[in-house]
Amino acid sequence: MLTATLLFSVKTCSLPQLPQCRKLISELGPIHARLSCENSIAKQHPIYKCSEVQAEVAEHFLSAMRHYLESLCSNLRSHTITNVQSNNDKVSLLLKDxxxxxxxxxxxxxxxxxxxxxxxxxxxxxxLSTYENE
Structure with missing residues (x-):
């Protein structure tokens, strides 16, 4: 009798903690709770079908994430330089460091x-394009 042994290796990397992580968790907590209430309904339907409540919760989730990501970029302007070309076109560059x-x-x-x-x-x-158009 032949037996095969399969070895699986899972490699993980350590990701740094998100800035303002606690604030993000507190914003997403109620959204997660609402979605958890919909879990039994979700198990009965294929993934491509979404209830109105699930769609609404997804919108709230995306809105919270958009707000979070925009907050990370709220001070971009103070780290940009803008070059005005001879034809009055503006080009803004972000100083990443x-x-x-x-x-x-x-x-x-x-x-x-x-x-x-x-x-x-x-x-x-x-x-940056909004800065250039001002």
Missing amino acids: SFIDSFPVRDQPFMKLFVDTQLFSVLSDSR
């Missing part, structure tokens, strides 16, 4: 990783 250093030391490891994400690029580019 200065931006990261503006956070408390305990939050900087997360911010160093966050500024290299596509999500941050889209969010900061959007902010």
Whole structure:
């Protein structure tokens, strides 16, 4: 009789703590509680079907996350330089190191990783373009 032994290896990385983590948890807690109440209903329906309550809770979750991410980028303007071209076009550049250093030391490891994400690029580019249009 042949027996096969499969070995699985799970590798994890340590992620730095989110800035203002407790505040985010307190905002998401009630949203999670509402969604948990819908759990038994969710088990009865396929994933692609969503009740009105679930859709509303998802909107609240996304709104809380959007607010959180925007709060992380609230001081972008003070870490940008704007160059005015000869044709009056403005180009704003983010000074990433200065931006990261503006956070408390305990939050900087997360911010160093966050500024290299596509999500941050889209969010900061959007902010910078509003500065250029002012």
